[in-house]
Amino acid sequence: MAIPAPGPVGLAEQIEPLVARVLAPNPSPYTYTGTQTYLVGRSDLAVIDPGPADEDHIAAIVAGIADRPVRAIMCTHTHRDHSPAAAPLSRLVGAPIIGCAALTLDDDGPRADAAFDVAYAPDRVLADGEQVAGDGWTLTAVATPGHTSNHLCFALDQSGALFTGDHVMGWSTTVVSPPDGDMADYMASMALLLDRDDRIYYPAHGRAIETPRKLVRGMMGHRRQREGQILRRIAEGTDRIEEMVPSMYKGLDPRLYGAAGRSVLAHLIELERQGRVARSGEQWKLRAT
Template sequence: MSEQQTGIPQQVDPLVVRVLAPNPSPFTYTGTQTHLIGTTDLAVIDPGPDTPEHIDAIVAAAAGRPISAIVITHTHRDHSPGSRPLAERTGAPIVGCAPLVLSDTGPRLEAGFDVDYVPDRILADGESVSGEGWTLTAVHTPGHTSNHLCFALPEAGALFTGDHVMGWSTSVVAPPDGDMADYMASLERLMARDDRVYYPAHGDPVESPRRLVRGMMGHRKQREGQILRLLREEARTIPALVERMYAGLDERLFPAAGRSVLAHLVDLRNRGIVAETGDVWSYA
């Protein structure tokens, strides 16, 4: 895939154009990718942050064609706030995931929850929104967030994976809303599908979906194994685990890594494998 430029429409499939938002960061990679679906009337998936230049770029990419649905995978602030100005500009309804109001004081301040998100229609698992020549069907994939949806586009054999599966990194699973057991179950669900390609919100299209998902599941199992080996040696705090597990990691990402380790620990605790005393975790 050729290098993507902010605000420039890029055709990735006869039915799919992507537009990159100007919000690069250690968590968003090159930025949030908004996808426009269709050829006559359009759906817009994840219009991204409320950035006027990005909303202008989406409208320009539509090139006068009507936008009939604004579709949201989840309500982190790098995905859904742009839905409101885009709806005001186009009159399109906002559809997709349920609202989620949760105070998140964690390390991803730019990806905290969009508390002002109000959809016109919530799509349950298996429900669809459609236009001329396209259908988007919701696939409930909790884990990264409890309200996360992927969207299948059967006309292209494609799945829009939001942040559940990304094209550059594994997803952050951060308690209290992020749940490792749910995340792994959602990956298992994707393994059972036969999608030809994934279009994530961050990173390039994934052209070997099952291979990537299998690798992601193996990576999480490896992290779990690391935690258990370290706790068998001695009880440790989360920062001590992160220091041992993430050698060479950008220090700006240490807090997020700590949340991911916490997600594993909560899952292991719920399975009766580890225990916590204050901020110290031990092998049960």
């Protein structure tokens, strides 16, 4: 059965027996149609990525909960389009906040929606492999640093679904924005997912991913191609990120150039670690081999 595309804002759509989805009203060039909150369970629930602290969205989540007990409010990471609704929702339904660690970091990237949620305060932090369970469902934490250092995915053991947050999205590759975003960590986390046998991915943004391994292989190949593009641009004399982005990301909405530049920087930092490039101020050059 094909999984429907993200639907109307403010309605809990049942997309498989243990999973419902509520779309937040925060569409943007960076969030696509908005953040998708997932309700997992039947008689009792976990809420994954409660989203922005928007009163209408929180009300829609509460309506979807429909007086059932909530065992956990779970956040994949602490960007402001994912975790701020956790605290008000916790007060409303009396559930603990469980999931990723708190992380507050000044990030000079361009994404206002991706600034860290400084108020996030979990009741319990999950390490890789730790679980939260309810009546007929078990969610296992899968540590996937890269987009952020505190990023977790959550595997629903009963159905083979993986809730991927921003690590793998259904509409675009994720932004890897230094200093917290790390390209080596991101690639290692992608390799980890490639070794898993998840049936389907439910991302926080975009369509469900019904061929997970195929997409992960393609995204890893895409990143390697970007690395090659960067090295070629430098060899041709293009030595600044702002000059690389327009030629590397043809057709990209110019509003997203800043975000693309952050991922280019993440690649360059990793190439610098490998001793393949060096920088002087804002300029980059190849290292002699």
